[in-house]
Amino acid sequence: MxxxxxxxxxxxxxxxxxxxxxxxxxxxxxxxxxxxxxxxxxxxxASKEALIVACLNRRDQQLLTLLENNIERLAPTQQCEPELANIMAFFDALSHWINSDTFFGCMFINASAEYHDFDHPVHLACTEHKVLVIKLIEQQLGKLALTDRLATAKQLAILADGAIVGAHTTHDFESAIHAKSVARALLASQRQAA
The missing domain is CATH 1.10.10.60 (Homeodomain-like)
Structure with missing residues (x-):
């Protein structure tokens, strides 16, 4: 109980x-x-902040599971080279979430803005989530020939965060699709350089 x-x-x-x-x-x-x-x-x-951290930890699990499940579901539907399917599906998964009726922006961006001290437990929980998203993105890059996979994953994470903020602040609910287009161009240029 x-x-x-x-x-x-x-x-x-x-x-x-x-x-x-x-x-x-x-x-x-x-x-x-x-x-x-x-x-x-x-x-x-012990405190309201401890409750907030517990909420952020729960949200982290929920959001990562949602994204992973949607990537798996959407990857086979991508009209692109097979090695790009998962990362393109990531942006479609993002779009799916952004266009749901449960979207109110990114809970982690919101929390880190309210608790901006880098050492605060709430801010640290937000940082941990964003690191896990970068890892998720890096996994979706699969076997793409890239010079610096981690740097590429960080660039794609910035595109994802931009899509989330764009959707939340300007109500551009196609922002993840725009980010997907930029991601495709970024990956094409990095693959040529590799």
């Missing part, structure tokens, strides 16, 4: 934080929405 209360707190807080912001969402709002007592909350989390 105790773990279900913990999960309920994380689920409720995650939805509120994602839609309304971290500092703007108070503990009382989370308690009222979840129906959990304050004592129970503090039995599970």
């Amino acid at each position: 105790a773990s279900s209360k913990r999960d309920l707190l994380i689920d409720t807080a995650q939805n509120l934080f994602y839609q309304h912001g971290f500092k703007a969402t108070g503990i009382d709002t989370i308690l009222a929405e979840s129906g959990v007592a304050k004592k129970t909350l503090y039995n599970h989390f």
